[in-house]
Amino acid sequence: MTHILNIKDLYKNFGKETILKNINLSLEKNTVLSLLGSSGSGKTTLLKIIAGLESEDKGELLLNGKNLANKKPQQRNIVYLYQEALLFPHLNAFENIAFGLRLKKVDSKVIMEKVNHMLEHLDMARHAEKMPNQLSGGQRQRISFGRAMVIEPELLLLDEPFGALDAITRGKMQELFKDLAHKMHISALFVTHDLKEAIVMGDQIGKIQKGQLLQYATKKEFYKDEFSGVQKEIDFWKQINNN
């Protein structure tokens, strides 16, 4: 398999504090890598560096074999999605999804076709004319996904995108994302602090702790690692079951 993203020996400091230390990561094409980490572990900084919103102090980033150094965020074809949907409040659902296509001056007919197709995919066709404040949290997040995916980015960076949703909506969104990622051949880095979500969402798993990253070759390897927290979780549910 070919790698879409390669990171080699990446370092980042804020003042005297080291945020990321010797980060090495590789992501295969059309796969989702879950990055598990607690607050302040440096996972958001890592995503922002990949997106070009922060600069690295040292290291190399390659996207499809091409060096990303000195490339502006708008030249990278990498979309960064935040925990909040961050829909543009002055645009309706349709126009939010069409935003990236309009920036690229795509033909209006093509935009209409692509956006309507995306709305169908997201099961949001009947909400196309609604403004962001008329949509629920889950619906806003769907539109946010559509807005990112419609421009067919080479890489999608998701920073705890379901963190603000309730458990039921979160489950539905996880299913939707997995389905879309599979259908649209998406390569993504999915950051979460939730162990179960990391396992559900990722084809591969990595763990980021105190600025250092450990990428597991397979999910099995992750389950076997006594510090991954998986065994603890299993023991907990067994205990509940026995009681």
Place this chain on the structure above:
Amino acid sequence: MIKKLLQYGFIVSIGFPVAFLLMLSLGRRWAYPNVLPEQMNFANWEFLQRSDSKLFQAFFVSLGISLCVAIFTTSIGFLISKLIAYSKNRNFYLVLAYIPYLLSPVIMAVIFQYYFIITGLTGTFLGVIIAQFLVAFPFGIIIYINFWNPQLKSIEELSYTLGGSRWQTFKKVLLPLSKNAIMLCFFQVFLISWFEYGLTNLIGSGKVRTLTVSVFNFVTEANIFYAALSCCLLILPPMLLLYINKRLIFFVEKTKIEP
């Protein structure tokens, strides 16, 4: 009932001074103990047309100065406030922005005057604009500063990752979202400049006759009818702005962006 009374009270408190000024501007010969002026006609308003009255000229000088100050402050303040809001020294710059209001504009004018004299700006239209800008600009920063927040920064960054250039992001994201803040800044600064007297009088040194300067001249001459007449001109633009402000600030957002 109380709510209605308060509403009427508010309307009367706004409407009475305006109606009173209008009546005074139409009056002539108002001697004690008459309740109203002896004559009520448009003779004072004809004064506006006289070439030596210079009231119309003062009106347009004021309008020119206020528009320039409002446009410069609104546009430059928008850009600088963003740098300040995201700066590590945000609080320090904000303290600096409050200084003109702690000192008062007239004291600022006294401080500026020396530099304006040596640069030859005293008594000039440009000098008054620059002096007013120096006082209004920090106010513009104060108005804008809370508009730039972490969420807006994230929205701006999102636009970049979606492929938007700086100009596209400004035009399609920042500008539509900042419309209300921009209008608020423009209207507030226009009003500050429009009613400014002390600083304008000092830096203009009598050569730049704005409407407020004319009003004070008529008041000191004890010519209440002409003072009322120039006051009527003085309240025209603010009332127009108030109307536009009400129409535009609460407008329904457009839902479509232009390709």
